[in-house]
Amino acid sequence: MPAVPGLTPADRAVARLVATGRSNRDTAAELYVSVKTVEFHLGHIFGRLIQSRKDLAARLSARPPPLAGNPGSYPGATLATRHLPARDH
Numbered sequence: 001m002p003a004v005p006g007l008t009p010a011d012r013a014v015a016r017l018v019a020t021g022r023s024n025r026d027t028a029a030e031l032y033v034s035v036k037t038v039e040f041h042l043g044h045i046f047g048r049l050i051q052s053r054k055d056l057a058a059r060l061s062a063r064p065p066p067l068a069g070n071p072g073s074y075p076g077a078t079l080a081t082r083h084l085p086a087r088d089h
Contacts, residue, residue: 006048014041018053019060 007015017027024042028035050056 007045008041011041011045014038015045015056015060018042019057 013031014027017030018024018038022030024035024038028038031038045056046052050059
């Protein structure tokens, strides 16, 4: 995962798993924390760096974000990046 300034080690661990398509529940189980803890870290990540899970996946994979309205519009798009629910702010 590329270095992302402003994130704690716990934020980076959560981001790495969520960006691969894991749910909050699966991420919590893998990190041995509560779903609430995962949500806290996602709030920090989203608030400081990005606006949606698609932005997160694009940033962590060092590829450009997809074109608006067409989530699978960039090379290498996968189900994990195309079908993650967006988070509204």
